[in-house]
Amino acid sequence: MDANNNGIDDSKELRARGNWNEIKGQAKQKWGNLTDNDLDYEEGKQDEWFGQLQHKTGETIDDIKSWFHRTF
Numbered sequence: 001m002d003a004n005n006n007g008i009d010d011s012k013e014l015r016a017r018g019n020w021n022e023i024k025g026q027a028k029q030k031w032g033n034l035t036d037n038d039l040d041y042e043e044g045k046q047d048e049w050f051g052q053l054q055h056k057t058g059e060t061i062d063d064i065k066s067w068f069h070r071t072f
Helices: 010-030 046-057 061-071
Strands: none
Touching: 010 061, 046 061
């Protein structure tokens, strides 16, 4: 079923959102100064988002990306 007509099966979308919530929690544990707002991702603004995470965490963008890839 695709209740919100976004082309993604609802059960897959709910699983992905649940995984993202779990990963956000892990990121907040790793970098204690991150907030939910810091981890809000907007489609098409990936570079800006990683730049903001770099600024908040003091990590390099490559290190942040690697952490997300390992965690996801």
